[in-house]
Amino acid sequence: MTTKRPVYLDFNATTPVDKRVLATMLPYFSEDFGNAASTTHAFGQQASAAVSHARQQIASLINVSANEIIFTSGATESNNIALLGVAERYAHKGDHIITCVTEHKAVLDSAKRLEKLGKRVTYLPVDSFGRVDLDQLRQAITPQTILISIMAANNEIGTVAPLREIGLLAREHDIIFHTDAAQYAGHMPLDVQALNIDLLSISAHKLYGPKGIGALYVRRENPRVDVAPVIYGGGHEQGIRSGTLNVPAIVGFGVAAELCQAELEDEAERLRGYCQKIFRELSRNIEGVELNGHPTERLPHNLNISITGTRSSDFIALLGDVAISAGSACNTANPNPSHVLCALGFGSERALSSLRISVGRTTTLEEVEYAIGRIIEASQVLQLVPA
Ligand SMILES: Cc1ncc(COP(=O)(O)O)c(C=O)c1O
Known part of the structure; x- marks a missing residue:
């Protein structure tokens, strides 16, 4: 054939959106169209329950709690919130962040924006395989370092980062660890707890879900991490990302995550x-x-x-x-x-x-x-x- x-x-x-994902999404465009924030009536309650279920499915893929998943429009936005949001929220602690030269533009351009705002950024080089050197990372840490942002897997060359070692180093120095896992999540086993990751970006369209939906994992305990919002409004998503939730896309994202976990x-x-x-x-x-x-x-x-x-x-x-x-x-x-x-x-x-x-x-x-x-x-x- x-x-x-x-x-x-x-x-x-x-x-492509997996056909099983699409089938689950479809009713949420028309019959089950409620606003997930309108929880005073059945339409809203149904939408809210669907969102909660999806949140749980995504949390399970990366081994975190459902309340630590913040829905965004994709990994670009998640990366923006991670960098800009930490820089703002932890300004009292320091003004230095560490990232790496091979990051996606969503991280690099957020870092450049921070430099314009007066923050200091170290862009670590990589070796010929595309990996950062852990000694160089350790040496780059200063008492003012508030964030390390190193991508889990590179979108061009596929190299994966030594997440466990970076997580340990960040934890040892009490620095927040963000990773852009847009290419990694759903394709490789990912246990955020075991890896000491504090913030993690995911995109649904890289794992057979729809475009325009993603998530930022934000650690809520041991230790609690906080980020300032980039978008302001009705206070959705714990005030981190305002805007009416895209229920069909979220439902699709949830199923996509569950399928990836089962078939990974x-x-x-x-x-x-x-x-x-x-x-x-x-x-x-x-x-x-x-x-x-x-x-x-x-x-x-x-x-x-x-x-x-x-x-x-x-x-x-x-x-x-x-x-x-x-x-x-x-x-x-x-x-x-x-x-x-x-x-x-x-x-x-x-x-x-x-x-x-x-x-x-x-x-x-x-x-x-x-x-x-x-x-x-x-x-x-x-x-x-x-x-
Ligand atoms: C590593 C990485 N980060 C971020 C993004 C942006 O994700 P999104 O398209 O969901 O905004 C991509 C997608 O190309 C990516 O590969």
């Missing part, structure tokens, strides 16, 4: 196998294929490679019916090499030839084999290998 074309291999950019282990193994197969076969058939990111400490569904002497844009244009990307979806309009690839220290040639291939729930072996064939063909067109 031939699967339909084009083949989608860009699951790090976004995932088997999926991770299947998808890791696909990525390994792609890398193996491309390395065997194309000269100059290099892996970007960590060989083992990486997301199971992400593969990032550079092919010596090529340009990602040429490759992607040639591929046509195989949808992959050069890097982050947020930077596709930017002709400059990715800040993440550049941070690995290999130079702009390698950065400009990077290809991000990310597989997901709907990916089949047939699609993987088709994509491998197309990439090899494209490399031949570009005369990289003798025909």
